[in-house]
Amino acid sequence: MLEGFTPIPPDFAARYRAKGYWLDRPMGEYFRDVFRRSDRVAVVAGAERVTYRQLGERIDHLARHLLDHGLGPLDRVVVQLPNRIEFIYLYFALLRIGAIPVMALPAHRKYEIEHFIAFTEAVGYAAAHREGDFDFVEMAREIQASVPCLRELLILGGDPPAGCHSLRELMKTSPRTPASALDALAIDPNEPAVFQLSGGTTGVPKVIPRTHNDYILNCVGSAAQNDMREDDSLLVCLPIGHNFPLASPGIQGMFVRGGRVVLADSARPRDFLPLIEKERVTHLEFTPTVLIRLLHDEALGKYDLSSVRVVNTGGQRLQPETSALTEKLIPSCKAQEIFGMAEGLVTLNRLDDPPEIRYETISEPWCPDDEIRLLDDAGREVPPGEVGELAVRGPYTLRGYFRAPEVNARSFTHDGFYLTGDLLRRHPSGGFVVEGRKKDLINRGGEKISAEEIENMLLGHPAVRDVACVPMPDPVMGERTCAYVIPESGARPALKEIASYLTKLGLAKFKLPERLELVDEFPLSSFGKVSKKDLADRIKQVVAAEAAAKG
Ligand code: AMP
Ligand code: DBH
Numbered sequence: 001m002l003e004g005f006t007p008i009p010p011d012f013a014a015r016y017r018a019k020g021y022w023l024d025r026p027m028g029e030y031f032r033d034v035f036r037r038s039d040r041v042a043v044v045a046g047a048e049r050v051t052y053r054q055l056g057e058r059i060d061h062l063a064r065h066l067l068d069h070g071l072g073p074l075d076r077v078v079v080q081l082p083n084r085i086e087f088i089y090l091y092f093a094l095l096r097i098g099a100i101p102v103m104a105l106p107a108h109r110k111y112e113i114e115h116f117i118a119f120t121e122a123v124g125y126a127a128a129h130r131e132g133d134f135d136f137v138e139m140a141r142e143i144q145a146s147v148p149c150l151r152e153l154l155i156l157g158g159d160p161p162a163g164c165h166s167l168r169e170l171m172k173t174s175p176r177t178p179a180s181a182l183d184a185l186a187i188d189p190n191e192p193a194v195f196q197l198s199g200g201t202t203g204v205p206k207v208i209p210r211t212h213n214d215y216i217l218n219c220v221g222s223a224a225q226n227d228m229r230e231d232d233s234l235l236v237c238l239p240i241g242h243n244f245p246l247a248s249p250g251i252q253g254m255f256v257r258g259g260r261v262v263l264a265d266s267a268r269p270r271d272f273l274p275l276i277e278k279e280r281v282t283h284l285e286f287t288p289t290v291l292i293r294l295l296h297d298e299a300l301g302k303y304d305l306s307s308v309r310v311v312n313t314g315g316q317r318l319q320p321e322t323s324a325l326t327e328k329l330i331p332s333c334k335a336q337e338i339f340g341m342a343e344g345l346v347t348l349n350r351l352d353d354p355p356e357i358r359y360e361t362i363s364e365p366w367c368p369d370d371e372i373r374l375l376d377d378a379g380r381e382v383p384p385g386e387v388g389e390l391a392v393r394g395p396y397t398l399r400g401y402f403r404a405p406e407v408n409a410r411s412f413t414h415d416g417f418y419l420t421g422d423l424l425r426r427h428p429s430g431g432f433v434v435e436g437r438k439k440d441l442i443n444r445g446g447e448k449i450s451a452e453e454i455e456n457m458l459l460g461h462p463a464v465r466d467v468a469c470v471p472m473p474d475p476v477m478g479e480r481t482c483a484y485v486i487p488e489s490g491a492r493p494a495l496k497e498i499a500s501y502l503t504k505l506g507l508a509k510f511k512l513p514e515r516l517e518l519v520d521e522f523p524l525s526s527f528g529k530v531s532k533k534d535l536a537d538r539i540k541q542v543v544a545a546e547a548a549a550k551g
Pocket of ligand 1: 318341342420422437
């Protein structure tokens, strides 16, 4: 077993196998068979239409190149590619050779990427050459200087400098390793197949191991709840590497069902609306933020969306009003909320439930062996109907973050339930209602930002004596980050200055505080800790008063 990985204990594993949840097949081999069985179109990416069979052949071709370069089972490769066809080639090629893709987001910058590479001891990194005026190759070179394990740079687009591999060149040139080498690799389906990243509540994002067995179940199970069919097509406009568009059900789910994946490189309605019309898209996967933007975009009425059957949202709570408006403006569709986490558990609303239940609840898990408990602060189950912290154990939920014994001691019960930090209540219909959360993070349009991570960085700023970051309500993003700062005496730091300080440290832009409040002291909780609840209430009132004043 990979050192630092916590497997599911053997007695549970035996049960999950016996019940058929775990197939005991490596993901690469499983998807090899999925790709081989059809000549229908699997992916539409720009002008390209790639069939299942072609996809499988190209993945194997790239996988052989990866073997040529000395990559193999359990090697980690940080993947930070945009929503292009090469993402799909590389992701499945890594799975094919049992290497572990570490799913970074395009928005991450040096601070995050360097950490992922160093922490997972990645030997490879894949990125676009440039994005706007940002040069990822230059960043990778800087990281290589301080993290020597990073050996292979796989670059998309541009003209990669010497020492980097061009993904497009690799697709064109013949690999040396014979095709037969692929099926001869020894890949254990109980090992991690993919490393997901948790937005997390600790200083740095945590690494989530997903095994071959559990990640296949994750997509097969959620695709079945999502009514995906062979003639369907899924639009992917969120960053594909995220657990939701990747596997819940996402592209993996759509491939298992034999339908088409339509890639969009932007989550702006004007960019993806023409694709929905042209490709007769049936399934959309959005965050509530992207959906709200779409519903209020005047371009909405200009396109024929009558093919759309299911509009999924996840990452943040979907308000019942937004579900109702979605079904009014796109009358062919049903809004289906997904409540999920990169750590495992994913629930999808039942499409045949009446609207009042679909709008209010997140339903209940589709897998009978997802064990759910709602716990009070002392770890006891709350009485039915009361709010408690969601704890979950099951065949596709992790038993430990990678190489994080201290975090794991806090994040799991002694009997292996993952403590999610989400506060839920059971609904009389049997489903659950999300009531809030305990964890110290800001949920900005579905992207989780660890308050502690930003606070630790800001404490290094010379004008900052103390800082507490809290969520500030926002009608579109759900939440944005507000930094409450106690300045050093005489200092009056400005928001712009704080933001440029964090940017220079290499922090991703979406994590920058969007409001700064200077204060003399923090409200304290009864045990003398900063009361973030009071600070969050305070900024909520300020924002509400400002909105009322504007009318
Ligand atoms: P992560 O652990 O970074 O993958 O983020 C997962 C978290 O996102 C969950 O634990 C929830 O806090 C939040 N989340 C995801 N989907 C929903 C949803 N539909 N409603 C409310 N919160 C959600
Ligand atoms: O927010 C998430 O992490 C998420 C949302 C919807 C997720 O992991 C998922 C569905 O599987």
